[in-house]
Structure formats: C-alpha cells, structure tokens
Amino acid sequence: MDSLIRDPPRLLAVSYGLSQPVNVFCVAATRYIMAPMITVHHLETSRSQRVLWLLEEMQVPYEIKRYQRDPKTRLAPAALKAVHPLGKSPVITDGDETIAESGAILEYLVERYGNQAPAELAHLQPAPGTPAYRQSRFWMHYAEGSLMNWLVMKLVFMTIPKQPMPFFVRPIARQICGNVQAKLVDPNLATALAFMEDHLKTHAWFSGEHISIADFQMSFAVEAALARYANGGNFPRLAAYQARMVARPAYQRGIAKGGPVVMS
Numbered sequence: 001m002d003s004l005i006r007d008p009p010r011l012l013a014v015s016y017g018l019s020q021p022v023n024v025f026c027v028a029a030t031r032y033i034m035a036p037m038i039t040v041h042h043l044e045t046s047r048s049q050r051v052l053w054l055l056e057e058m059q060v061p062y063e064i065k066r067y068q069r070d071p072k073t074r075l076a077p078a079a080l081k082a083v084h085p086l087g088k089s090p091v092i093t094d095g096d097e098t099i100a101e102s103g104a105i106l107e108y109l110v111e112r113y114g115n116q117a118p119a120e121l122a123h124l125q126p127a128p129g130t131p132a133y134r135q136s137r138f139w140m141h142y143a144e145g146s147l148m149n150w151l152v153m154k155l156v157f158m159t160i161p162k163q164p165m166p167f168f169v170r171p172i173a174r175q176i177c178g179n180v181q182a183k184l185v186d187p188n189l190a191t192a193l194a195f196m197e198d199h200l201k202t203h204a205w206f207s208g209e210h211i212s213i214a215d216f217q218m219s220f221a222v223e224a225a226l227a228r229y230a231n232g233g234n235f236p237r238l239a240a241y242q243a244r245m246v247a248r249p250a251y252q253r254g255i256a257k258g259g260p261v262v263m264s
C-alpha cells in the first residue's frame, strides 16, 4: 500500500480498476472538461441573488453571465429572451437544461447537487412528512405566490410619480399612487411582515432550526420588504434574520459576484 501511495499514476489505475498506470493530469483534465458547467444568467439587482447565494453555500462551480436593466424602464434586456422565452431573471443553464423561475431553479440545484453540499446544509430539503418540510413548502410558495406581488406593487407605485410626465399630471399621479399604497399595498405588507416577525419568534430559519431551501427563496423578499416598506426597528426579528443571513460568507461572496440585491 505504501508503494502505491508514493506512485499516484499506479494508485489511480488500481482505484479505477485499470491495467495501466494513469496520467494524473489526464484524469484531472477529463474531470474538468466533463464537469457540468452551470451558467447563471444574472440580471443586476434581482431575485438571481437567491441562486448565487445557494451555489456559493453548496460550493458548486458556476459562471455568471451579467445583464443590465434598461436605465429608463428598469426592465431586462431582450438578450434574456434568447436564453428563455420569458426573458426574466434568474434563469440558469446546466448542460442541455435551461431552467427558469427561482423556486424551480433552487429545487433543481438542491435535487441535483445537494448531496455534495457541506454537512451544515444537510437540511436544505427537509425530509417529507416532517413539520420542517411543511414549513419549507409553505415559505417556498408564499415568497413568490403572495409576498413578492405586494413588494412589486409597492415598487411600482413608489416609482410611477418619479417618471417623466407633464408637470400638472405629477400631483395627480402622486395622489393616486399614494392612495393605492395607503389603502391596498401597505396594509397587506403590514400583515405580511407581522406574520413573518411572529414566525421568527419561534424559528431561527424559515423552516425551523436549520437553514433550508426556503431561506434562499425568502431571502430576496426579506431584503426587499426591509428596504421598501419596513425599517428594521419595527421588525427586530426580521432585521436580526436578515443580519444573520447577510453575515454568512457565502452570501457575501454572492453579493461580491452579483452586486447589490435590491433595486432602490
């Protein structure tokens, strides 16, 4: 055995059941060339940060293709439609697969690469039938099915009065947008944030005591909610949750690569 350890080409041959010694560099190069390469099509200040954070936590190699928003409309460039007909971000490609919708992307990545993740992420997808699983499923749906709608509406009604328009229309636009926020959007956001604040009284992470896929899906919504609606002082548990998430080295690596998360 000692002699094998001192002879890597022969050691590899034995491990792979080959009759000839193996060139270590060939094995490394073949592995590198055959490794599936994930491309994250990343629109600046977008939900795509969810995907970067997860990939960084799982330590799965990937590359980023960056897209800038139109400076006036803040919409995605047409180039994203060449990747996926919906033209939204995030979207990833992995070999022949193209996957859109952040929730579907997170589930795909956990299913395909979750078993390679560091031990701390063992509960990324909680075991079916457990309370953590039910919580995880709820927050995965709630993030995009309910919460993000109110946060997008908030952004739209905050932005409209700042758009170019004849000067005499602006006060009317401001009044209408203010009313919609006060009567419809803000009360719904108040309910949502109080609900999350209450949940975080008894849960360290959204599914329970361990970080799970739901935290990646909720991350963008939490950031947007605290930036657009609430100040952390009113929601100390939500603010503490955000601080815990942002302090994670993998989260910071995602930001360093993808840029700021929330559009201001």
Ligand SMILES: N[C@@H](CCC(=O)N[C@@H](CS)C(=O)NCC(=O)O)C(=O)O
Pocket: 043, 045, 046, 047, 048, 074, 075, 076, 077, 087, 088, 089, 090, 100, 101, 102, 103, 144
């Ligand atoms: N539900 C989708 C939403 C995708 C979406 O609307 N992404 C935004 C960025 S956060 C986008 O691409 N906006 C640009 C546009 O609509 O042109 C998801 O979770 O992936």
